[in-house]
Amino acid sequence: MAELDKLLTEALHNLAAEAPELPPLSPRARRRIRAGRAGAILASVVVAAGVSAGLVIGALALNRATRTQPPSSPRPHPAWTINTPGGVDALAVGRSMLYVAAGDFPDATLSAYNRTTGQLIHWIGVPAIPVALRVGPGGSVWLTFYPDQNGGGTGLWLLSPDLAQRSSLNPRAARSIGLSDLLPAGPADALVAANGLADLHMPAPGHHGQATFHQVSAMPADHGYGGAVKFARLAGRVAALQENKIQDLRIVLAGPHGPVFDPGVGVNINSMAGGGNGLWITTGPQPTGPSTGSVIRLNDRLQVVTPRSISKNPGLAFPAQVWTAGNTVVATTDTSSQPLVCFRFHSGAGPVTDIPARLPPGDVAVTGDTVYAADASGVIVYRLPAACR
C-alpha cells in the first residue's frame, strides 16, 4: 500500500506540472462576477432596509427578503429532497413514483420514491450503470444498463411500478441494443434501435418468456451513423438522435429517405426532447467550434423554426439540456445565475422564467406543476412557475 501511495503521489505531482498555464480571466467572466455581486449587494440592501424599517423579527425579515424576488421566481417546493452524495444518473417520473438511478457498479441502484412524500418505497441493485430509464404506458418502468469502468453487464429490464417484479431481455439481445435509447410504446412494448427501428415486446414483469422483436421501419445508417442516442416522438413519427464513430451527432426521422438535421461543423447537439409537432434541442460548442450554444425548435420536417424570443434570449445563451412535458419546456444552462429555466410553448413562447435551483441540475423530470432536479447532492423538488404551465 505504501508503494502505491508513493507512486500515486509522485505521478500526480508530475502530471500536475503538465497542466496548462493559467489563462487571463476573460472579460466575460469579469462581467459575470460584477453582475452577480451587484445582485447580491442589492439583495443585502433590501433585506437591511426591511430590518431597519421595523421588521426586527427574523422570520419577518426573511419573509421580506423572499418577497423581493420577482413574482415569477418561485421558492423551492417545500416538500422534500433526496440526498445522494454521489450524484444521480437518471430520473424518471411515474404516476405516483419518482424513479432514481444512482451509484457506480457494483453499487448502482434503482429506487422508487413516493412523489408526494419523498418516502423510499423500494430499491433494487442494478448490475451496471443505467443508460435509459423510462416510464411507459401503464406505469411500467424500462431500464437499460451498460458496463462502466468497473465492469458490470449489459441488460434491459421491464419492471413493475413498485420495482418488485421484473422481466429481463436475454443478454445477447440486450447487447444488440447496447447504448441506444428506448421509447416506451405500450405496457410491455418499446421501440428500440436494433437493426432498424424495432418494436420490442417483453414478457410482463414477473413473467417468464421470450421477448420478441418486430421490425417497424428502417433507420438511416449512412456515413457511419447508427443506433439512437435518444428517441423522441414527433408528429406521429419517431425522431432519433444519432451518433457516428467520431461522436458527431445528427437528428433523423425513422423511415426511408427522411429529413436530416445536421447542426453543422463544430456544433454539438447536447439534448433533444419531443414537444408536440416539433422538437426542442440544445446545441453547444465542440472544442473548436464557433457557437456558444442555442435552444432550437425543429418542425416535423426538421427545419429550424425557433421563435426569436427564445433564440435571442440571454437566459438561454449557454444551454445545456432540455426537457418537455406538455406545453412546458425546461432547460438547464451553464449560467451560474440561472442554471434552470423554463417557458411555456403553445403556438408561441412565453417568458423564460428562472427556477432557483440550488445547484446546476444534471437531470430533470417534469410533470404537472412539479420539477424534479437531480444535482450533485441528490434530488430536489421545485414547483413549476405558473408562467411555464
Added chain:
Amino acid sequence: MSDPPAGDKLEALYLRHGPGALRLAYLLTGDRELSEDLVQEAFVRVARRLTSLRNADSFQWYLRRTVVNLSNSRLRRRRVERAHLKRLVSSAAAAGVGTPDLVTKQAVRGAIEQLPARQRAVVVLRYYEDLTDQQIASALGCPVGSVKSSLHRAAAILRQHLGQEE
C-alpha cells in the same frame, strides 16, 4: 494603507488561487481546454459570492469544492460515452514509450481516467492535494465513510491497472 480596488483584488485572488485550481481541474479531467474552462467557471461562481464569504481564507476551499463539483458534473455527462470507448482504449502503460518515469506517469494517468468521477476526485484530493479524509468529505459533501470506501475501491482498481499486488 487603503484597500486595493475591487478589480485589483479580484485579479490578485485569481492569480493566487487560479494556478492551483487549474492543476486540480487538469488532474480531475485530464483535458487541458476543459480544465481552463472549468477554472474560469468555478472562479466566477465563487467570486460572485465573495461578498457573502465570512472568511476570505475560505475562498480557496470554495474554489476547490466548486472545481471538483464542476469536474464531476462534466465527467458524469461523459461517463456513458467513455464506457462505450473503453474497449477502444488500450492501457496507457502499454502504449507508453520513453523513460521509466514517463511510462509510470502515463500508466497512472490511464488508470486514474478509468475511475468513476467520485473515486477519481478522492484519489486526486488525497494524493495531490494531501487532504485528510475529513477534508475530502467536506470538499465532496459526503460522509467520511464514503471517502474511505471510495478510496479503498479506487486503490483496488488502481492496483489492478498498475499491476501492483497488495
